[in-house]
Amino acid sequence: MSNHIPCYQPILDDEMALSKAEKSIKALSAERNDRWYPLFHIASNGGWINDPNGLCFYKGRWHVYYQLHPFSATWGPMHWGHVSSADMITWRREPIAMAPTLEQEKDGVFSGSAAIDDDGTLTFFYTGHRWANGHDGSDGEWQVQMLAEATDDNAIHLKKLGMIIDCPREAVNSHFRDPKVWKQGDTWYLIHGVSSANKRGQIWLYTSNDLVHWNFDRVLFEHDDPQVFMLECPDFYPLQDNAGHTWWVLCFSAMGSKAKGFMNRNLNNAGYLVGSWEPGSAFHPLREFKLWDWGHNFYAPQSFRAPDGRQIMYGWMSPFVPPIPMQDDGWCGQLTLPREITVDEQGDVRSNPVNEITQLRIDDITCGSLSLNVNEHRVLIEDAQAVEIEMDIDIAHSSAERVGLKIHSTDDGAYTYVAYDAQIQRVVIDRQATAYGDRGYRAAPVPVETEHLNSLKLRIFVDRGSVEVFINEGTEAMSSYSFPSAGRRSVILMSESGEALISSVHIHHLKSIGLDTDQPAGRT
Ligand code: FRU
Structure with missing residues (x-):
């Protein structure tokens, strides 16, 4: 393969660059403050991370790489960090894969x-x-697409093979990045994000027979909002519904999208279009644009097709707005839980934690049905470090304006609110009383069909510095950081200005995925 590579110009020794990066991470992790460091989300042991990269299952292991800046807890010259797992439950820290x-x-x-x-x-x-x-x-970026391959069964050592797609710089407003590759029939396809010369967010499509030589096919998609100037991290895949119909899902992380009502509240926002596509043709959206996640911190998701056919997606919990207090602790950034993406016969997409996540449960504490009086607070968990709460709210029999949980609730009065808000008919994560970090609230829609309005199903994952919520079996999701004060972190059930009926609550303490304790890199 390497014979055909047009461009390969080393300027640093790989081993030296990687070992310098490892040393820095080691120093950062030795000093790390773990008050908010995740127990069941993937994070680096030190330094800054952003997007999930290179997701795959290879020779018996799941691999997650990620954008890593190993020299501080802020964004900087990007490396690829790496973790792997035999079961998607417990993870192993691997050496840094690329510098x-x-x-x-x-x-x-x-x-x-x-x-x-x-x-x-x-x-x-x-x-x-x-x-x-x-x-x-200050004068923009110069970006090209590159190739590398794993040289060992554990995908620890990546051999760089050089540049495969150069940037036609006159046709591009400097942003030209994030390749995603798949095979269909005998042809390989590659898409990446582009800011066109007239600053429109586009996705370009290429074809290849050998993964090395790529021919530009077409602009697969241009965003219709002229303010959107770049589509980062595009992803594109077919999903089959139960009737055997194929829907194509086109995903992108849009730079420049403006907030409107509850939509696009974050600096940049990631979502998808469901439509149809045939090789050799344009993509036809059939449904409206939807956000993947309504929380404060979700961006740059990537998915992959597992050998068992599941489409599995990770997002980056993007801390876009300062203050970003975990930076004081020697680390910054975590990925979401892995989510399985499915589609139904109407083309509605759902995202739910992969089934493996239930194996993190240590216990199952059942609370049965609970009624709350007007403005009642009831402590559900005295001190929750890592828990999942499954909760069914009987909305038809609740008069409360807000019913839900105060999580990360500490003795000083700080907490984060995760609740159903009856006035706006949405699930909110409200950080107005959160101890540290950026504030504000986010609100996800709850489907209006009666069957859903009567009962609202929530799965709420509380980690040491974050909360992830799945609504009505994955019709919507929300991911937000939540940085509690020192001391016990209670979870409190509450109803505000009205009564509430909770038909069932299950509490599960969750075990660690194994990345919070230091492991020697490259352990096999
Ligand atoms: C998205 C992104 C990508 C880019 C990477 C750089 O968060 O900006 O477009 O490849 O992060 O770290």
Whole structure:
């Protein structure tokens, strides 16, 4: 494969660059403050992370790589961090997989994906990033698509093979990144995000027979909002409904989308369109744009097709708005739980935690049906570090304006609110009383069909510094950081200005996925 690579210019020694990065992470993790460090979400042991990258199942293990800046808890020259797992339940920390060592990626190995080639080799497609003026972002970026492959069964060592798609810089407003590759029939397809010369967010499509030589096929999609100037981390895959009908899901993380009502409240926002597509044709959206997640902190998701056919997606819990207090603790950023994406016969997409997550449960404490008086508070859990709460709210028999949970509730009066708000008919995560970090609230819609309005099903995952909520079996999801004060973190059931009927509550304490304690890198 390497014979055909047009461009490969090393400027640093890989081993030296990787070992310098490892040393820095080790120093950061030795000093790390764990008050908010996740117990059941993937994070780096030190430094900054963003997007999930290179997701795959290879030779018996699940692999998650991620954008990593190993030298501080802020964004900087990107590396690829790596964790792996035999069961998607317990994870192993692996050595840093890539550092920027080629001329074409001088300022960072940016996001990308994985595919298993026709010979069974695990292959990676990623973006080589350089600042256009050679030193900072003031004159834009110069980005190209790169190739690498795993050289060992544990996908620990990645061999870089060089540039495969150069940037036609005159046709592009400098953003040109995040390749995603898949095979259909005998042809390989690659898409990546582009800001066009006239600053429109686009997704470009290429084809190849050998994963090395790529032919531009077409602009697969252009965002219809002229304010959206870049579509980061595009993803594109078919999903089958129960009747055997195929829907294509086109995902992107839009830069420049403006907030409107409850929509697009974050700096940048990730969502999808469901439609139809045939090779050799354009993508036709059939449904309206939807957000993947309504929380404060969700961006740059990537998915992959597991060998058992599941489409599994991870997002990055993006801390876009300062203050970002975990940065004081030597680390910054975590991924969401892995989510299985499914579609029904109407083309409605759902995202739910993969089934494996139930195996993190240590116990099942059943509370039965509970009625709350007007303004009642009832402590459900005295001190919750890592818990899942399954809760059915009988909305038809509740008069409360808000009914739900105060999580991360501490003696100083701080808490984060996760509740159904009857006035707006939405589930809210409200951080107005959260101890640290950015505030504000987010609100996810609850489907209006009567069957759903009568009863609202919530699955709420509380980790040490975050909350993730799945509504009505994955019709909507929400992910937000929540940084509690010191001391006991209670979970309190509450009803506000009215009574509430909770038909059932199950509490599960969750065990750690194994990344919070230091493991020697590369343990097998
Ligand atoms: C999205 C993103 C990608 C890019 C990477 C750089 O969060 O900006 O477009 O490849 O992060 O870290």
